[in-house]
Each structure stands twice: as structure tokens, then as C-alpha cells.
Amino acid sequence: MTETHAEDGSRKTVLAAIGSNLAIAVTKFVAAFFTGSASMLAEGIHSLVDTTNEGFLLLGLHRSKRPADAVHPFGYGTELYFWAFVIAILIFALGSGFSLYDGIGKIVSGEREPIEKPAVALGVLALSFVFESVSWRIAYGEFQKTRRGRGLLQDFRDMKDPSIFIVLCEDSAALLGILIAAGGIGLSLVTGNPLFDAAGSVVIGFLLAATAWVLAVEVKGLLIGEAASPDLVEAVREGVGRRPEIAGVNEIRTLHRGPSDVLLTMSVDFEDDILSQDIEAAISEIESRIRQRFPIVRRIYIEVQSKAGHRSAARQLDAAPSAESD
Template identity: 45%
Template structure:
């Protein structure tokens, strides 16, 4: 989580400086795409603040009303961030672009646009590099995009998505400014603003989809669940194990329940020892699994096997 905070703080610092500069230059030159980029950077700055709020609130310990803690609150705030990107970032950029297309005004001095876009690309690149470094540091041998999805850390994922969109948006804005000035067609600057808005809306949809899955109770992937079941069935006291049911309570906390059929006529002491052994093995191999509930329920195991058709 500390690494995620560094990523978010880096993004917030860069976006604040960039937003102020873009607004100033947009006012001087009258560029619609530059104004869209300024709005984009402002929204990104606000989003970083919301992510920090979510990260802080998600660290609260459990209480009577929330016995499993508040870890999933970070997913709620990441959803709010995605909605803001879609509504404020995408919607306002598209609106501004349409207005500029309907009432085009020539740029006064595009030189300042190029200077600011180049400076913004440097700052965004630094922020993007910090976020990418955090993903590579945590991914191990996994492919990059799989590690990014499997991290379940919406703060890092959101910053990577935002900075990717920001760099692409800067390229679109530069093309729009150049084409508008070179061809003396101010309408192209407005078209670039619309394109930036559509880009932000697309990124927001991806973020909303990721947050939705985690908010409604997404669990560990099937391959991991199968590995847990196979490991449980390797215990000498276990006859058969059901498919583990899991749910993310936070980026680094997973709840797991498991129905197990132990050998017949086992003394209670041996059952307890087997349960402790299984829990220790699961926690040692899967660090995110913090809460494990194992029930000796052979009927549930057999019912699940029948429901799944005996497939493994």
C-alpha cells in the first residue's frame, strides 16, 4: 500500500502543475484541445485526492457493523474516480470540442501550446514511469497486463490508466493544434478535443468494469482455486475437498471458505490438527488469503462434485 501511495502522490503533484499551466496557455491561445487537456489534468488531480481518501479509509479496522474491516472501500472510491473521468473529463471535453467546431476561432500563438504539451509529456511520463515501476516490482514472473489485472489494487491500476490516457491525449492535442494552424482550419482543434473526450470515456468504462467486479464480490481466479483444492487433498487426513469459495476484502486480503471431507472415524484432535496444517499451508503459499474457514462437511463436498459433474 505504501508503494501505491507513492504512485498516487507522484500523479497528483504532476497533474496539479500541468493543469495550472494548461489553463493559462489555453486562455492565451484560445485552443479548445488545450482547454480539454487542462480539464483532464484537473480531473486527474481530484481523482488522486479521492484515491488517497479511499486508501486511508480502507485501512480502518473492523467493528461491529463491518466485522471484516473496510478494505473494499478503496473499490468504492475508485468507482467514483472512474465516474468522474467519464462525466467531467470525457463529457466536458466532448462538449467543449463540439462548441469549438460550431464556433471555430483561430489560434493566436500555437508556440505556447507546443511548449506546454512538451512539458506536460515530461511530467506525465515521470508519473507513468513511477506507476509502471510499481507494477514491475510486484509482478514477479507474470506478464505485465496480467499482473496489473491480478493486483486488485485500483490505485495503481487507475494511475496507469489515467497516465496512459494523458500521454495519448497530449499526442492528440498536439496533432489538433498543428493541423488547425497548418491548414488554417480551427475546426480541427475542436475535433481533437472531441477525440480526447472519447478517449477519456473509454478509459473510464474500463475502470468502471474493474471496480464493479471487485465491488460485487470478485474472488480469486479459477486456477488458483484449483491449486488450493489440490493442495488440500494432498493432506493425509483428507478424502476430498470442495472447490474453495473466495472473495477479495481488499487489495491484499482474501476471504476463503472450504468444505472438506475428512477420513471416516477420525478423532477430533486429528481433525483439528489437519485443519491447522491446511490453513498454514494455504497462507504460506497464497499470501493474500488472510481469513480461512474450513468446515468438515462431506455432504457439501459430494453435492458440489455432482453439481460440477465430477470435473477437475
């Protein structure tokens, strides 16, 4: 997938989620007003938080494309990761917090008011399930384009684009939340005990808390800094190592500055009889070929260093923390 197609796919996923979640949120709030259902109100808050989150994702996508400047010489790509982490906090604080507060409050108070017009509530949930399914399918389709065939869970964890995995997580949680809300309303209707509806709100709260935790863990890794895929690193190492003027590749390090922005640094040992001008020409060609094969590699820094010199520098770096602690 090219960089442009990946960005278009991310934006399409977010826009589809905004449209569906906004319509669903309004519908759920209207239904909650007429039915008095705690589960329906929790789901309305859930959809409203999701809509707000997608707005933050659009903001992150826009701001991450700003060009590098003197203050941020490597660009603003990681700003998308910052807004993704804000989203995880919002899901926990607003979505989960309100659902737990409302559900537990009604259980503790022993409220026994029956749900009015339960058929309306169930009909709204059924319609919401259809809309959420459409948004989920779009997000899952974009996720499938990024997969590397290492298993569903591993491919999910390897994703570097939070705009896709956040929408996928939110929509998955929303579909489960709708089923939970429908179950709570249905049990309240069958048993005549409205506390089942309140319990549904509590379960939705825990579901959102779990979703926020998963997103926070995944985004934290991106904020700290994750390497590019091992396949990219190995391909670069193999391609550079085959060149006749290269004695060996000492080290390759990569860092994702954004979903489609990788910083690559490399320590290379050249043969002793290579002239300096030939080294300069080789480095220029290496950089050109890497960018041509891997367009997501935006910045490349190649250090000319003997194998012995690299080992010595590595030993000094490893010894530095223990020296500081002493």
C-alpha cells in the same frame, strides 16, 4: 511482493501522479488562458480531473485500512473499490463531458478565432508529456511487479489493486491526449483553420469516455467480487489434499475484499477414523500454513463435511433458485 511493499507501491504511484497532474493542470490552464486553445483547455480539465481522482484514491486507500467492527465484520477493504468506481464516473462526467461540450460547441458555432501564441501551447504540451511520462513509468514499474506472465492484457485484467491500474490508465490516456491536442493545434496552425483545435477537444472527450468505460468494467468486477488467483487456489488444494488425515477437498472458494485481503472458505472431507481433537488440531495447522504461505489470505473458514454431504448441499443450493421461481 509482500503486503507492505504492495501498499507502499500503491501509495507511491498515487502520490507521484498527484504531484505531476497538479503541476500539469495549472500549467495547461495558464496556457489555455493566453492561447484560447480548446484542446489545451480540454487537457487542463483532463489533468484537473486526474488530480481529483488520485485524491479519491488516497482517500480510498486510507479508509480501506480501517479495522473490522460489528457493522462491517469483514473490514472496509472494498471501500477502495467503491472510490475507484466513483473515479470512473468522474472521468466520464467531468473530463469527457466538458471536452465534448467545449469542442462540439465551437464546431457548431463555427468559431474562427485563431490560436494565440501557439508556440506557448505546444511548449506546455511538450513539458506536460515529460511529466506524464515520469508518472506513467512509476505506475508501469509497479504494474510489472504484480505481473504473472500471462500476457500484458490478461495481467492487467487480473490486477486487484485499482490504485495502480487507474493511474496507469489515466496516464496512458493523458499521454495520448497530449499528442491529440498537439496534433489539433499543429493542424490549426498549418491550415489556418482553428476548427482542427476544436476537433482535438472532441477526440480527447471520446478518449476519456473510452478510458472511463474500461475502468468502470474492471472496477465493477472487483465490486461484485472476484476470486483469488487460480495459482493460489490450486496450491491450497494441493497442500491440503496431501495431508494423510484428509480424504478429499470438496470445494475451495475465495473472494478479494481488497487488493491484499482474501477471504477463503473450504469444505474438507476427513478420514472416518480421525478423532475430533485431531480434526481440530489439523484445521488449526492448515490455517496457519495457508496464512504463512499466502499472507493476503486474512480470513479462513474450513467446513468439515463428507463428500456425499457436500454434493447433497450443492444440489439443494442449485435447486433453490428454480424452486423460488416456481
